[in-house]
Amino acid sequence: MAKNLLIVESPAKAKTIEGYLGSDFLVKSSYGHIRDLVKTDDAIDTENKFKQKYEVPSDKKAVVSELKKLAKEAETVWLASDEDREGEAISWHLFDTLGLKEDKTKRIVFHEITKPAILKAIESPRKIDYNLVNAQQARRVLDRLVGFELSPVLWRKVKPSLSAGRVQSVAVRLIVERERDINKFNAEASFKIVAIFNTGKARESFKAELPQRFAKKDEAEKFLNDCIEAAYSVTNLEKKPAKRNPSAPFTTSTLQQEASRKLGYSVARTMQVAQRLYEAGHITYMRTDSVNLSDTAIQGAQDEILKAYGEKYHKKRQYKTKSSGAQEAHEAIRPTYFANHSISAEPSEVRLYELIWKRAIASQMSEAEFEKTVAKIAVSTRNEELTATGEIMKFDGFLKVYMESLDDDQDNTLDDDTDNTLLPPLEVGQSLNLTEMTATERFSRPPARFTEASLVKKLEELGIGRPSTYAPTISTIQNRGYVVKEDRDGKPRDYKVLTLSSGSVAEVTKTEMTGVERNKMFPTDIGVLVNDFLVEHFKGIVDFNFTAKVEREFDEIAQGNKEWTDMLENFYRPFHHEVEDTLENAERASHERELGVDPVSGKPVSVRVGRFGPLVQIGAQDDEEKPVFASLRKGQMIETITFEEAMELFKLPKKVGEFEEKEMTVAIGRFGPYIRHNSAFYSLPKGLDPLDVTQEQAIEIIKEKRQKDIEKIIRVFDENPEAQIENGRWGPFVRFGKQNLKIPKGTDVNAITYADVLKWAEEDPKAPKSKTAGKTTKSPSKKTGAKKTTAKKSSTKTATKKK
DNA sequence: CAGTGAGCGAGCTTCCGCTTGACTT
Numbered sequence: 019m020a021k022n023l024l025i026v027e028s029p030a031k032a033k034t035i036e037g038y039l040g041s042d043f044l045v046k047s048s049y050g051h052i053r054d055l056v057k058t059d060d061a062i063d064t065e066n067k068f069k070q071k072y073e074v075p076s077d078k079k080a081v082v083s084e085l086k087k088l089a090k091e092a093e094t095v096w097l098a099s100d101e102d103r104e105g106e107a108i109s110w111h112l113f114d115t116l117g118l119k120e121d122k123t124k125r126i127v128f129h130e131i132t133k134p135a136i137l138k139a140i141e142s143p144r145k146i147d148y149n150l151v152n153a154q155q156a157r158r159v160l161d162r163l164v165g166f167e168l169s170p171v172l173w174r175k176v177k178p179s180l181s182a183g184r185v186q187s188v189a190v191r192l193i194v195e196r197e198r199d200i201n202k203f204n205a206e207a208s209f210k211i212v213a214i215f216n217t218g219k220a221r222e223s224f225k226a227e228l229p230q231r232f233a234k235k236d237e238a239e240k241f242l243n244d245c246i247e248a249a250y251s252v253t254n255l256e257k258k259p260a261k262r263n264p265s266a267p268f269t270t271s272t273l274q275q276e277a278s279r280k281l282g283y284s285v286a287r288t289m290q291v292a293q294r295l296y297e298a299g300h301i302t303y304m305r306t307d308s309v310n311l312s313d314t315a316i317q318g319a320q321d322e323i324l325k326a327y328g329e330k331y332h333k334k335r336q337y338k339t340k341s342s343g344a345q346e347a348h349e350a351i352r353p354t355y356f357a358n359h360s361i362s363a364e365p366s367e368v369r370l371y372e373l374i375w376k377r378a379i380a381s382q383m384s385e386a387e388f389e390k391t392v393a394k395i396a397v398s399t400r401n402e403e404l405t406a407t408g409e410i411m412k413f414d415g416f417l418k419v420y421m422e423s424l425d426d427d428q429d430n431t432l433d434d435d436t437d438n439t440l441l442p443p444l445e446v447g448q449s450l451n452l453t454e455m456t457a458t459e460r461f462s463r464p465p466a467r468f469t470e471a472s473l474v475k476k477l478e479e480l481g482i483g484r485p486s487t488y489a490p491t492i493s494t495i496q497n498r499g500y501v502v503k504e505d506r507d508g509k510p511r512d513y514k515v516l517t518l519s520s521g522s523v524a525e526v527t528k529t530e531m532t533g534v535e536r537n538k539m540f541p542t543d544i545g546v547l548v549n550d551f552l553v554e555h556f557k558g559i560v561d562f563n564f565t566a567k568v569e570r571e572f573d574e575i576a577q578g579n580k581e582w583t584d585m586l587e588n589f590y591r592p593f594h595h596e597v598e599d600t601l602e603n604a605e606r607a608s609h610e611r612e613l614g615v616d617p618v619s620g621k622p623v624s625v626r627v628g629r630f631g632p633l634v635q636i637g638a639q640d641d642e643e644k645p646v647f648a649s650l651r652k653g654q655m656i657e658t659i660t661f662e663e664a665m666e667l668f669k670l671p672k673k674v675g676e677f678e679e680k681e682m683t684v685a686i687g688r689f690g691p692y693i694r695h696n697s698a699f700y701s702l703p704k705g706l707d708p709l710d711v712t713q714e715q716a717i718e719i720i721k722e723k724r725q726k727d728i729e730k731i732i733r734v735f736d737e738n739p740e741a742q743i744e745n746g747r748w749g750p751f752v753r754f755g756k757q758n759l760k761i762p763k764g765t766d767v768n769a770i771t772y773a774d775v776l777k778w779a780e781e782d783p784k785a786p787k788s789k790t791a792g793k794t795t796k797s798p799s800k801k802t803g804a805k806k807t808t809a810k811k812s813s814t815k816t817a818t819k820k821k
Numbered sequence: 822c823a824g825t826g827a828g829c830g831a832g833c834t835t836c837c838g839c840t841t842g843a844c845t846t
Contacts, residue, residue, distance in 0.1 A: 027840060050840025057835095077842090104839055158837075165836020172835085179834045186836085293841085305839085486838055 020044035023092035025085065025112060027099050030297050031131060035098075038133040044092070046085060048099065052078050053111045055162055064590060067583045068159050074115065082115060089116045094124060096140070101127035102345035103576065107154035110146050130312035130349050131302070153576035156585055160184070160568060163590060164559060167597045168552070175600070176548055176607045177627075181498055185483045185491055187552055187560045190500045192476055193468055194541045194549045201658060203464035205532075209238035209516075210460050213404055214453040215250065215395070222442035223453055226395050226406035231460070235514060238457035239525075242518040244399045250450040253403065254394040260409070261387055264380040264416035266309035266337035267350035270485035271478045273304070273374070278471035279423040281369055282537075284503075285470045285489045291370045292351070299354055300361050301374055305485040306348035307478075309337040311378070315352055319382040322356040327418060333384040343481035343569055352378040380420035387413040391441050395450065408441030452518075459513040467538040470503065482565045500545030506653055508534035543609065543632040543656045551607040555600045559593070614661040621645075623664060625656045632656050634664040651686055675713030682716045684708045695720055737772040754779050 022043045026032050029047040036045040053072045055061040063069040074082050089095050095118055097109035109125055112118070124143035128135045161184055168182035211228035232238040268276070270289075277288040292304035311319070316334060323332045339346060353375045361371050388409050395404040411417070468476070474488045483491055495501050511532045516525050541549070552560045568589070574580040610626040613634075621637040628647070632655070637645035648667035650659065671685035671694075680696045691708040693700040693716050700723045702708060706715070732750060735741040740755045750767050752759040752775055759778045761767065 029841075048840080049842095051838070052840095054838095055836095078840095100839085108839070154838095161837045163836085167835095169835035181835050183836045297841095484838060486840080491837090 021093045022096060023088050024096040024098050027108060034131050035136060038136050044088065046088065048108060048112060049081055051108055051111065052082050053115055055158065062159055062162060068586050070159065086116050089118060094122055097123065097125045100347035101129060102347040103150055103154045103157065105347055106147055106150040110151045113146060129347060132312055132314050149578040150576045152582040153572045156575055156582040157572055159586060160589060167594065168556065171597060171600055172548060175604055176551060180548060182552060184559065184565060185487065186495050188482055188562060189473060189477060189491055190495050190545050191549050191560050192473065193501050193539050194546050196465060196468060197541050200464045200467065205461040207459050207461050208233050209235060209457040211241060211455065211457050213455040215450040216453050217442055218451060224406055224441050226404040228402055228404050239516055239523065241400065242455060242457055242516055242523045245397060245455055245518055246521055248397045248399040250452060251396050252393055252444050252446055252448045252450065253396045255444060255446050256392045258390050259387065260390045261385045263385045264383055265422050267311060267352050267378040267381045268374060269307050269309060269350060270305050270488060271474050273351055274474050274488065275471040276373060276423065277370060278469055280373060285474055285492050289489045291366050295367055295371055300371055301354060302352050303348045304351055306351060307339065307341060307344040307485055308346040308348055309339050309350045310346065311352060312349055315349065316382060318356040319379055323379060323383060331383050331415065331418065333382065335382055341478055341481065376420040380416040383416035386411060386415040386417045393441060393444050406441055408439060410440060455518040457516040467535060469538060473539060480562055480565065481569060499542055500548060501539050501541050503537055503539055505537065506533065506535040508532055543627050546657060547607050547609050547627060555604055556596060609656050611656055613664050623661065625659055625664060634667055669709055674711050674716050677717050677720060684711050693719060735772045735775065741772060741775050743767060743770065752778065
């Protein structure tokens, strides 16, 4: 048996480290935390120094008993969890739960998984740092108290099953407030002047712009008119060098942002793919807030850059973290081997790997060098000067491999399409010919809505949440129904363009789409309702600086300058008082709004959140005649819907006639307007107003859809017409009655036999097999099905609950 | 004795951070 048992948090890490150490060491993983507060309300005794009740959750029982056994057999147990607050607590929980002995236990730490780093760590073991452990307990207890006292307030005052917490409630607040900022934003129009000049020589035309804009069309028109007779000349030429530095290698948050911008991945997808890369040994750990690279990594990157691009492209760089809450227990995210420019894996993994490789390599490369030229151009009839800028790259440096994308909101002042292109050779005093000049009406832009990734960025800036929780938090606030991620169509908007060419000024009106959104975060009515309630009654908790404030106190605890129970005492007493006070005195939260009076019935029209979501209602609850209801549609909210929009909702669903002796109904659903006929759904073509659909049009749409469905069928099996091969959205699949079957990779579609279909149908996990057989459980909840292996545990749990 | 108001029933939901599978859709 091994003399030494070394415990780390991640099994992939354990495997790597085992390779570095000799056979004297057995390396195992705790799979993160092994203990947590019990789920019940008595987990913390607030009257008795916040004494906690911990338990080993059922899915950790096996790990704990194995570690216990191995620890007993080992001479020395090395606790090698991460070097941060949570890691220290994991070590302490292991020490306590496994029943380790003080003299047989050593605590070690390392920030990078390299052989020298580990050997060095083993040479300098220490004891568990109980100040750090206490800081973690304070964090854990505070989060539980906040979450488990606030949530029940919401159940009572808003709706059951809702949740609130230090992190999620602030995330929702950010989205709600951004939405309000956008709603109250007034776009201001101004006219932007762009001129195209030429020097008289072929292919030597370029663009210049007036730095200032005109607020009024008249002013812009006057400028263009003044320019008809004007002469133009270069008054000033300035050339200056510019440099651009590469970004630091990825952290969890920056990886999520770039994968979102460049690859269109959700934050959850990014983490899933990164996890696979990590487990396959392609990249270092993906949950990190550090931009630091190990010495071996810096050397590895240097070797690769010298080999692939030459010395001129290399520059050794050390990065420092910007976010204050960072705990830096790991390295930055980087490829394990810089020599692998790419890997062979699933396409999603390859793309993410290449992104990580490029970013890490670029971070050790030299800066890109530019020469920027700014030319000022005088207009003889006006005082203003036009500006032309050109930029040429003198040396590409890191741009040879990597160029970071910009956020939408990094350029939100005014619509802009300044492209820095090449200028022809110019001289001061040189006169220029005007090819064309335009004055285009542009509008100031509202603040950008959050994407999942830009929300993560904001949370990180505020020090809220950790790398391991960004993705789950984003999921939670969507699962609770506080926010939705969706597309919005936007509205057309007219703008004017004045053009001066061939000596006269002409005006045209053009149309652009505004407010088009893709994959953005929008608050729901329930999200707004909960947020406003929390902001009104628990301002301190949903304050953007709350986390930063308590983090400072956690740091003091970690340094041994503060008692963790004192800190909690100071926080909890007033907080709990607010909870009690709110439960007792606060009104039920409601956002009911009266919109007006229905001209037909003379009854009031109002909007509110109902059992199944936001609704409009004509008539009052206590009327003799029952009120009429309609649900709000995608994009409509209680706060902003108008009387006219609300009344429109009652016009649908609408019958549009009969076809094949069945009624046709037009309505708007989750995916847009549709016709329902004989329990089948037919989408309306874009641009057709559902209110205008005639019987003839509806029949036409149904027939067209049927025809298209027929065209999708590749083959029908002779043995059974219910079985057919169809062309689907992602390629061919087999339709077998109500089952949709995947065709296994590499199968020749033409060679599929009916026997194959029967076999696949049998193997299909979704197959509607004999469900009723054998299952006699009284509570058919999701959990009972999922936890077959832990039947024992659930029985003990119910037993403890009874007492 | 009838009507009214208050309380109870009986079980559920929920936090944040650290880790992977094992599930279903």
